[in-house]
Amino acid sequence: MQLIDGKKIAAEVKQEIKKEVEQLVASGSRKPHLAAVLVGNDGGSVTYVNHKVNDCKEVGFESTLLKFEDSITEKELLEAVHNLNQDDSIDGFIVQLPLPKQIDEAKIIEAIDPEKDVDGFHPVNVGKMLIGLPSFVSATPSGIMELIKRYNIETTGKNCVVLGRSNIVGRPLTNLLSQKNIPGNATVTMIHSRSENIKEICARADILIAAIGKPEFVTADMVKEGATVIDVGTTRLPSDKTKSGWKLTGDVKFDEVSPKCKYITPVPGGVGPMTRVALLKNTLLAAQKK
Amino acid sequence: MQLIDGKKIAAEVKQEIKKEVEQLVASGSRKPHLAAVLVGNDGGSVTYVNHKVNDCKEVGFESTLLKFEDSITEKELLEAVHNLNQDDSIDGFIVQLPLPKQIDEAKIIEAIDPEKDVDGFHPVNVGKMLIGLPSFVSATPSGIMELIKRYNIETTGKNCVVLGRSNIVGRPLTNLLSQKNIPGNATVTMIHSRSENIKEICARADILIAAIGKPEFVTADMVKEGATVIDVGTTRLPSDKTKSGWKLTGDVKFDEVSPKCKYITPVPGGVGPMTRVALLKNTLLAAQKK
Numbered sequence: 098m099q100l101i102d103g104k105k106i107a108a109e110v111k112q113e114i115k116k117e118v119e120q121l122v123a124s125g126s127r128k129p130h131l132a133a134v135l136v137g138n139d140g141g142s143v144t145y146v147n148h149k150v151n152d153c154k155e156v157g158f159e160s161t162l163l164k165f166e167d168s169i170t171e172k173e174l175l176e177a178v179h180n181l182n183q184d185d186s187i188d189g190f191i192v193q194l195p196l197p198k199q200i201d202e203a204k205i206i207e208a209i210d211p212e213k214d215v216d217g218f219h220p221v222n223v224g225k226m227l228i229g230l231p232s233f234v235s236a237t238p239s240g241i242m243e244l245i246k247r248y249n250i251e252t253t254g255k256n257c258v259v260l261g262r263s264n265i266v267g268r269p270l271t272n273l274l275s276q277k278n279i280p281g282n283a284t285v286t287m288i289h290s291r292s293e294n295i296k297e298i299c300a301r302a303d304i305l306i307a308a309i310g311k312p313e314f315v316t317a318d319m320v321k322e323g324a325t326v327i328d329v330g331t332t333r334l335p336s337d338k339t340k341s342g343w344k345l346t347g348d349v350k351f352d353e354v355s356p357k358c359k360y361i362t363p364v365p366g367g368v369g370p371m372t373r374v375a376l377l378k379n380t381l382l383a384a385q386k387k
Numbered sequence: 388m389q390l391i392d393g394k395k396i397a398a399e400v401k402q403e404i405k406k407e408v409e410q411l412v413a414s415g416s417r418k419p420h421l422a423a424v425l426v427g428n429d430g431g432s433v434t435y436v437n438h439k440v441n442d443c444k445e446v447g448f449e450s451t452l453l454k455f456e457d458s459i460t461e462k463e464l465l466e467a468v469h470n471l472n473q474d475d476s477i478d479g480f481i482v483q484l485p486l487p488k489q490i491d492e493a494k495i496i497e498a499i500d501p502e503k504d505v506d507g508f509h510p511v512n513v514g515k516m517l518i519g520l521p522s523f524v525s526a527t528p529s530g531i532m533e534l535i536k537r538y539n540i541e542t543t544g545k546n547c548v549v550l551g552r553s554n555i556v557g558r559p560l561t562n563l564l565s566q567k568n569i570p571g572n573a574t575v576t577m578i579h580s581r582s583e584n585i586k587e588i589c590a591r592a593d594i595l596i597a598a599i600g601k602p603e604f605v606t607a608d609m610v611k612e613g614a615t616v617i618d619v620g621t622t623r624l625p626s627d628k629t630k631s632g633w634k635l636t637g638d639v640k641f642d643e644v645s646p647k648c649k650y651i652t653p654v655p656g657g658v659g660p661m662t663r664v665a666l667l668k669n670t671l672l673a674a675q676k677k
């Protein structure tokens with residue numbers, strides 16, 4: 098069994114991005130510039146956005162954080178998005194989700210210039226991803242594809258099962274893994290809450306990706322000997338063994354599953370760190386396009 | 388074994404559309420108006436476009452056929468698309484593919500106003516389809532979903548195998564069948580040229596959809612007893628039994644497969660007629676939106 102070390106790979110990717118930024122600057126361009134829009138004071142959102150700003154600093158990007166009260170109207174937020182679209186000093190930006198109830202998230206996302214949509218949520222980017230055109234791919238699927246690539250995990254012709262059909266993980270990942278590409282060319286089955294014979298289908302997978310947000314859902318009997326298992330789950334479970342009082346728990350019962358695996362991602366330290374560098378990669382791409 | 392009669396269902400849908408047009412007109416709106424852009428004189432394309440124009444007449448739509456020489460430049464064609472986007476008398480339009488070599492098809496498709504893109508090929512419509520938002524769905528997947536719906540074929544939780552990963556059939560169909568919807572909620576596996584164990588995977592399918600363009604590829608040993616088989620293939624094979632000298636042949640070896648099926652589509656007369664009404668449905672939708 099080999100552990101897929103997302104933390105190590107993420108650090109390597111960050112170093113590569115840092116070098117590319119230095120080259121950009123050396124050739125007379127300005128630093129890539131990411132803006133993040135944060136509405137309200139939700140604990141999770143604040144933490145995520147702060148991480149993103151710190152990541153920018155680490156690789157030599159400019160970053161701008163735009164904070165709004167959670168009483169902001171849809172019209173005002175659309176105005177802010179419009180201004181960011183127009184602002185030539187900004188290469189890409191994200192609007193941290195979720196947004197307050199009075200705001201239609203789909204409307205905000207569709208208002209973002211697809212060329213600056215480094216979260217890859219705009220329908221134009223989703224559509225281009227589906228049909229295999231260059232696009233900004235959203236963070237989690239992009240990070241997972243990068244892990245598969247860096248560990249040279251064979252996907253062509255392989256039986257790949259994706260647990261979860263969310264718009265931000267399961268569905269795009271299913272499409273990326275089945276693209277005529279390397280990594281890609283896999284035979285992908287997407288499983289969800291209405292699927293029958295889930296255990297049986299999982300047990301046939303050469304590559305099993307768990308993204309349903311149910312802690313320790315994948316047990317040893319669902320995993321084939323020699324399979325690769327990627328765990329996207331990040332549920333906080335109460336714990337009396339940690340200082341914080343909780344423990345990040347994946348969708349895979351790691352202790353019993355890992356001995357059967359060829360490769361497996363830990364939680365934390367697997368997919369998580371890769372999602373953060375995916376945003377940096379998209380921002381660099383947006384800057385290089387100019 | 389029950390035959391899925393696409394010809395009959397298509398005629399029914401056309402009657403329903405005709406009634407909706409009459410209601411639209413009675414309520415003071417003008418008739419829905421479809422424009423078709425035809426470049427060059429490719430035999431297939433001319434036939435397809437003529438069919439589309441005739442279909443419009445049949446259901447009471449206006450139609451406009453715009454013909455261009457195959458020497459047209461990309462700039463001129465973009466200009467024509469732009470004019471159609473601006474023309475308020477036209478609800479939807481299509482640009483018949485393929486286009487001559489000097490023209491970048493993706494560029495033309497992306498120039499179409501997504502609100503008028505009744506072929507459903509624009510990345511915005513593809514992206515919205517993927518994330519489950521209302522959109523124009525392309526003709527073949529839309530026609531197949533309609534057949535499944537009208538025959539009350541159970542899809543929820545079922546094991547569905549789609550043979551073929553094309554951008555216009557396999558990939559969108561995979562996404563539609565797995566959406567949280569009825570029909571939908573299926574566990575879908577998409578198979579393609581690089582897949583391993585194809586026969587074995589097909590033989591597990593409750594619903595098998597063949598869209599790879601290989602005549603009679605699906606044989607009896609690949610089909611489970613009681614399965615539903617949908618045949619998207621339309622290859623013209625030479626024949627000395629027909630006046631035309633050719634015979635339309637599906638991806639399924641109908642004679643040996645059909646006895647095992649609960650439902651099966653014939654070729655011709657199955658999926659084919661439904662793809663034509665799908666365009667009419669999208670055009671009606673575009674007109675109703677206004």
